[in-house]
Amino acid sequence: MICPICKGEMEKIKDVIEQDGLEFKAFKCKSCGEEIMNMKQLKSLARKYRKLRKAKEITFAKWGNSIAVRILREIVDEYGITSGRQGILTRDREGIKIVPS
Ligand SMILES: [Zn+2]
Structure with a gap:
């Protein structure tokens, strides 16, 4: 070329x-x-x-008086996230970040 x-x-x-x-x-x-x-x-x-x-797409949904975040299977599997597992939510200039603990 x-x-x-x-x-x-x-x-x-x-x-x-x-x-x-x-x-x-x-x-x-x-x-x-x-x-x-x-x-x-x-x-x-x-x-x-x-x-x-x-x-990277997520969906927000009402869960009691809170808002839950629906995360696609692909990401759930990648990070080994299971129901009941905890994580930490942090904020930065662009938005929020979720780190499974
Ligand atoms: Zn050239």
Whole structure:
């Protein structure tokens, strides 16, 4: 593949979006550092994003006078969360964080 900016040679690279920990593949120019993705690489990244987004979805529900949080099975299994197990809820600038104890 040829760089559209400087016509230099491009190589396949693997990188990570730090914020989400998502791995992606792209082409990077050996001369100017320009990075581009082809359709296959873009679609792959979009698929990973959709999956990540879905895995993070929660639902709030009324439970007596409180509000309960429904967590998707995928996350429950990943963290070994069971009914009755306790955790700690902390706050930060973006919202709340739940850490199973
Ligand atoms: Zn270039």
